Amino acid sequence: MTIDHRTLLASRRGVLAGSAAGVAVHSASPAFAASSSQKADADPTAKVSLKVNGTDHALDVDTRTTLLDLLREHLKLAGTKKGCDHGQCGACTVMVNGERINSCLSFAVMHEGDEVTTIEGLGTPDDLHPLQDAFIEHDGYQCGYCTPGQICSAVAMLQEIRSGIPSHVQDDITEDPSVTELEMRERMSGNICRCGAYSNIAEALAEFAGETA
Amino acid sequence: MKFDTPAGTNPIDQGKVVGRPTPRIDGKFKTTGTAPYAYERHDVAPNQAYGYILGASIAKGTITSIDTAEAEAANGVIGIVSTLDHKPVPLGPMNTANLFGGGEVQHYHQAIAMVVAESFEQARAAAHLIRVDYARGEGSFDLKRAAPSAEPVEDSEKRQGDFEAAFGNAPVTLDATYTTPDESHAMMEPFATIAAWEGDKLTVWTSNQMIQWNKRDLAKALDMPIEKVRVDSPYIGGGFGAKLFLRADAVVAALGAKQVGRPVKLSMQRPLTFNNSTHRAATIQRIRFGAGEDGKLTAIAHESTSGNLPGGGPESAINQTELLYAGENRLTAMRLAILNLPEGNAMRAPGEASGLMALEIAMDEMAEKLGMDPVAFRKANDTQVDPMNPERPFSKRKMIECLDRGAREFGWERRNPQPGRNREGRWLVGHGMAVGFRNNLLMKSGARVRLSGDGIVTVETDMTDIGTGTYTILAQTAAEMMGLPIERIRVELGDSDYPISAGSGGQWGANNSTSGVYAACVKLREQVAQSLGFNSDEVEFADGQVRAGERSFPLGHAAAENDLTAEDSIEYGNLDKQFQQSTFAGHFVELAVDAYTGEAHLRRMLAVCEAGRILNPISARSQVIGAMTMGAGAALMEHLVVDKRFGFFVNHDLAGYEVPVHADIPHQEVIFLEETDPVSSPMKAKGVGELGLCGVSAAIANALYNATGARVRDYPITLDKYLDRLPAVA
Numbered sequence: 001m002t003i004d005h006r007t008l009l010a011s012r013r014g015v016l017a018g019s020a021a022g023v024a025v026h027s028a029s030p031a032f033a034a035s036s037s038q039k040a041d042a043d044p045t046a047k048v049s050l051k052v053n054g055t056d057h058a059l060d061v062d063t064r065t066t067l068l069d070l071l072r073e074h075l076k077l078a079g080t081k082k083g084c085d086h087g088q089c090g091a092c093t094v095m096v097n098g099e100r101i102n103s104c105l106s107f108a109v110m111h112e113g114d115e116v117t118t119i120e121g122l123g124t125p126d127d128l129h130p131l132q133d134a135f136i137e138h139d140g141y142q143c144g145y146c147t148p149g150q151i152c153s154a155v156a157m158l159q160e161i162r163s164g165i166p167s168h169v170q171d172d173i174t175e176d177p178s179v180t181e182l183e184m185r186e187r188m189s190g191n192i193c194r195c196g197a198y199s200n201i202a203e204a205l206a207e208f209a210g211e212t213a
Numbered sequence: 214m215k216f217d218t219p220a221g222t223n224p225i226d227q228g229k230v231v232g233r234p235t236p237r238i239d240g241k242f243k244t245t246g247t248a249p250y251a252y253e254r255h256d257v258a259p260n261q262a263y264g265y266i267l268g269a270s271i272a273k274g275t276i277t278s279i280d281t282a283e284a285e286a287a288n289g290v291i292g293i294v295s296t297l298d299h300k301p302v303p304l305g306p307m308n309t310a311n312l313f314g315g316g317e318v319q320h321y322h323q324a325i326a327m328v329v330a331e332s333f334e335q336a337r338a339a340a341h342l343i344r345v346d347y348a349r350g351e352g353s354f355d356l357k358r359a360a361p362s363a364e365p366v367e368d369s370e371k372r373q374g375d376f377e378a379a380f381g382n383a384p385v386t387l388d389a390t391y392t393t394p395d396e397s398h399a400m401m402e403p404f405a406t407i408a409a410w411e412g413d414k415l416t417v418w419t420s421n422q423m424i425q426w427n428k429r430d431l432a433k434a435l436d437m438p439i440e441k442v443r444v445d446s447p448y449i450g451g452g453f454g455a456k457l458f459l460r461a462d463a464v465v466a467a468l469g470a471k472q473v474g475r476p477v478k479l480s481m482q483r484p485l486t487f488n489n490s491t492h493r494a495a496t497i498q499r500i501r502f503g504a505g506e507d508g509k510l511t512a513i514a515h516e517s518t519s520g521n522l523p524g525g526g527p528e529s530a531i532n533q534t535e536l537l538y539a540g541e542n543r544l545t546a547m548r549l550a551i552l553n554l555p556e557g558n559a560m561r562a563p564g565e566a567s568g569l570m571a572l573e574i575a576m577d578e579m580a581e582k583l584g585m586d587p588v589a590f591r592k593a594n595d596t597q598v599d600p601m602n603p604e605r606p607f608s609k610r611k612m613i614e615c616l617d618r619g620a621r622e623f624g625w626e627r628r629n630p631q632p633g634r635n636r637e638g639r640w641l642v643g644h645g646m647a648v649g650f651r652n653n654l655l656m657k658s659g660a661r662v663r664l665s666g667d668g669i670v671t672v673e674t675d676m677t678d679i680g681t682g683t684y685t686i687l688a689q690t691a692a693e694m695m696g697l698p699i700e701r702i703r704v705e706l707g708d709s710d711y712p713i714s715a716g717s718g719g720q721w722g723a724n725n726s727t728s729g730v731y732a733a734c735v736k737l738r739e740q741v742a743q744s745l746g747f748n749s750d751e752v753e754f755a756d757g758q759v760r761a762g763e764r765s766f767p768l769g770h771a772a773a774e775n776d777l778t779a780e781d782s783i784e785y786g787n788l789d790k791q792f793q794q795s796t797f798a799g800h801f802v803e804l805a806v807d808a809y810t811g812e813a814h815l816r817r818m819l820a821v822c823e824a825g826r827i828l829n830p831i832s833a834r835s836q837v838i839g840a841m842t843m844g845a846g847a848a849l850m851e852h853l854v855v856d857k858r859f860g861f862f863v864n865h866d867l868a869g870y871e872v873p874v875h876a877d878i879p880h881q882e883v884i885f886l887e888e889t890d891p892v893s894s895p896m897k898a899k900g901v902g903e904l905g906l907c908g909v910s911a912a913i914a915n916a917l918y919n920a921t922g923a924r925v926r927d928y929p930i931t932l933d934k935y936l937d938r939l940p941a942v943a
Contacts, residue, residue, distance in 0.1 A: 043334070062334045062335075065332075078255070088868040120247075122245075139240075141680075142836070144244075193401070194398075194399055194451050194843075195839045199838050202875070
């Protein structure tokens with residue numbers, strides 16, 4: 001949150017300039033204050049057309065809206081989770097044109113014409129994707145909040161290995177990587193599971209990767 | 214149902230459903246993203262507005278003014294809730310730090326305002342336009358500096374025999390000090406609430422482990438009758454203790470919704486969660502052991518110092534030391550310093566997690582001094598009775614069995630006891646172990662069960678599932694009791710309109726909440742028998758049928774005309790006073806340290822656990838591996854770093870606060886000893902969710918010592934603390 005750091009800097013300057021105790025600290029930053037002169041204007045919006053799980057959508061969104069919030073708040077596809085909103089946890093992982101991204105780090109308006117696949121596009125409670133099935137079988141989750149991101153990430157991750165994208169755990173990066181537990185664990189490390197289901201997720205991935213090899 | 218004598222044979226012992234590995238019944242929702250978490254309840258209240266919290270940017274002091282004019286004029290803003298417009302909300306018994314209201318700032322990132330706007334983006338932008346002036350106060354932020362002036366915690370000092378004399382006379386002694394850092398729960402789902410008013414009635418859809426506490430404390434905070442508050446929390450994206458208590462999100466969402474006359478949805482932004490809420494407080498622990506040459510402990514002292522806000526409690530890191538090992542002369546005590554950091558409070562296995570991090574390194578050090586194997590040393594100091602109260606036995610204590618089984622399965626005898634001597638190419642390989650210990654807690658827990666004519670049984674309770682597997686074990690319990698397959702059970706959780714349960718915390722959830730369902734099902738069985746004209750003593754419930762003698766009916770027939778509904782609670786007598794009820798584990802770890810860089814990699818982890826009946830081996834195992842993972846984090850990386858000048862946790866996001874990721878965690882093994890504990894409850898189960906965390910960090914620390922010969926007593930064990938002590942490379 002930007003204001004914290006700015007505020008902190010402002011506070012530190014205040015403290016360093018004055019005494020440590022009892023000094024009055026003014027915490028709003030000039031940068032933000034400047035923007036208030038435009039408050040009468042409408043917030044900028046833009047049109048974006050994209051395909052989500054095979055369905056076309058055309059929306060007029062605030063340009064500050066992330067792909068994550070477009071999915072969760074505008075399309076009410078809440079399967080994609082907001083864990084940190086800073087690209088640090090992986091809970092918001094979706095596939096865009098087949099590649100995994102942190103949807104919180106991407107503005108919605110950057111996705112004109114894109115094809116987005118979310119957890120809802122992989123399977124449903126009555127028609128599970130094989131990896132969703134493997135997660136259930138191996139108990140690859142507990143609270144469930146990171147789970148959609150883990151599953152979306154894993155589907156794309158296996159494709160990355162098969163496409164020959166290297167990682168730093170390969171013995172020889174000039175060779176094609178192979179689908180090993182070590183490779184998968186390395187490549188899944190952007191998806192945090194605080195419940196600590198990693199060992200079970202690894203088993204679910206091994207089964208799924210074996211089936212789809 | 215009052216449980217005051219040990220359980221005899223009961224329907225749970227059939228083990229047709231309970232105790233069988235059962236995939237979670239909520240799994241198809243969680244894996245498809247269709248399980249609704251708090252912030253996602255678009256359906257429950259129309260016209261939801263978005264809230265965004267502003268946190269205080271000083272640690273201690275007062276707010277002299279808040280200028281909201283620009284923010285209020287910003288696009289989309291509906292209203293601003295300012296702390297200066299409210300008195301400090303009254304706190305329930307579980308909270309220490311002010312949640313909202315008033316001009317006093319007690320800790321960094323205390324909630325001081327919330328913007329309510331038409332969109333999330335507008336609320337966030339407007340929050341940045343609020344101008345706050347503070348008068349900063351002096352604070353105390355450094356535990357090490359504050360420790361000498363820490364006050365003894367009232368009644369915390371416990372003595373047995375004459376520790377000082379025994380320690381002075383012991384031929385072999387250890388006197389060492391260990392430190393554990395502040396840690397954060399860092400659950401994946403941030404604090405989140407949707408609040409909506411209908412007249413004077415408030416509903417919050419929130420993420421909370423203890424529904425009744427939350428309802429009670431929210432009513433108190435808002436000064437309204439408790440019956441006017443409803444709390445609903447069917448899915449919780451992790452809590453680990455952070456969501457035990459009412460937090461600021463629910464308070465300000467409720468205040469905001471009232472102020473603007475619309476439902477307000479609010480998710481606390483991740484960077485606020487670390488300083489705004491609670492954390493596991495850092496400790497400084499001094500441990501002294503005296504032992505004879507025979508390896509028997511004669512003197513045990515464990516003293517712990519932690520800090521908290523005024524009125525807060527200590528991190529009770531000495532808990533396990535009162536009970537874990539024999540020894541005639543004992544001293545345990547705590548001291549508490551005043552710190553103006555955020556509130557220290559319960560995080561998974563409060564007390565034991567930190568205490569065993571120190572105690573079980575000390576045991577490793579003492580074993581080495583005695584020239585004993587660490588497993589043998591612990592076995593030599595087992596006790597089957599409460600050491601401070603020898604006429605009080607453990608209801609069941611299988612520590613030795615856990616250690617023996619673990620040592621066998623792990624291949625402990627192949628360990629090289631000489632540290633730093635086990636080299637495999639570039640790797641220094643080490644093996645370590647520790648005991649896990651955590652008490653079994655008994656809490657009243659209620660449930661309602663309803664049988665409908667189609668033979669479906671619905672369980673309703675305000676119990677929560679925080680990833681623990683509650684949905685499934687309650688379904689298993691009802692299925693076993695009513696003689697149904699699990700597919701015929703529905704489970705509804707987390708709604709304060711349902712009977713009050715034990716809730717989720719302190720590893721008490723599973724045993725107590727299933728016992729509550731057991732009690733309700735006993736009543737329902739009586740109603741079924743009566744409805745079918747059976748003498749209830751002779752009735753058998755099996756295969757969807759109700760049988761007595763030659764007569765048999767499908768279960769649903771009993772409810773053909775009207776649903777049958779039964780409600781009861783499990784309540785406990787004093788069996789937990791007569792018997793010490795605890796759970797035990799043996800943790801075994803293999804790790805490898807890069808001889809050149811010092812980087813540590815976990816290779817193998819094994820836990821052998823005794824926790825009474827294991828209700829669902831799948832989810833119980835997951836609880837244990839998850840706890841082992843959290844223990845790996847505590848051992849090797851987790852550390853809220855204090856800015857000691859300005860008084861806040863610096864690394865307050867998920868990039869700065871490092872938790873284990875996939876690459877850190879190897880395959881983990883868990884073995885449950887096949888046991889039941891009839892003293893605990895009719896389910897004969899005990900808690901397991903925290904046991905898996907207790908001791909594992911020390912096992913890792915001990916393995917790292919075995920690998921490198923570098924003893925680190927200051928968690929987390931990052932390579933900067935031992936790099937200069939690694940064995941010579943060549």
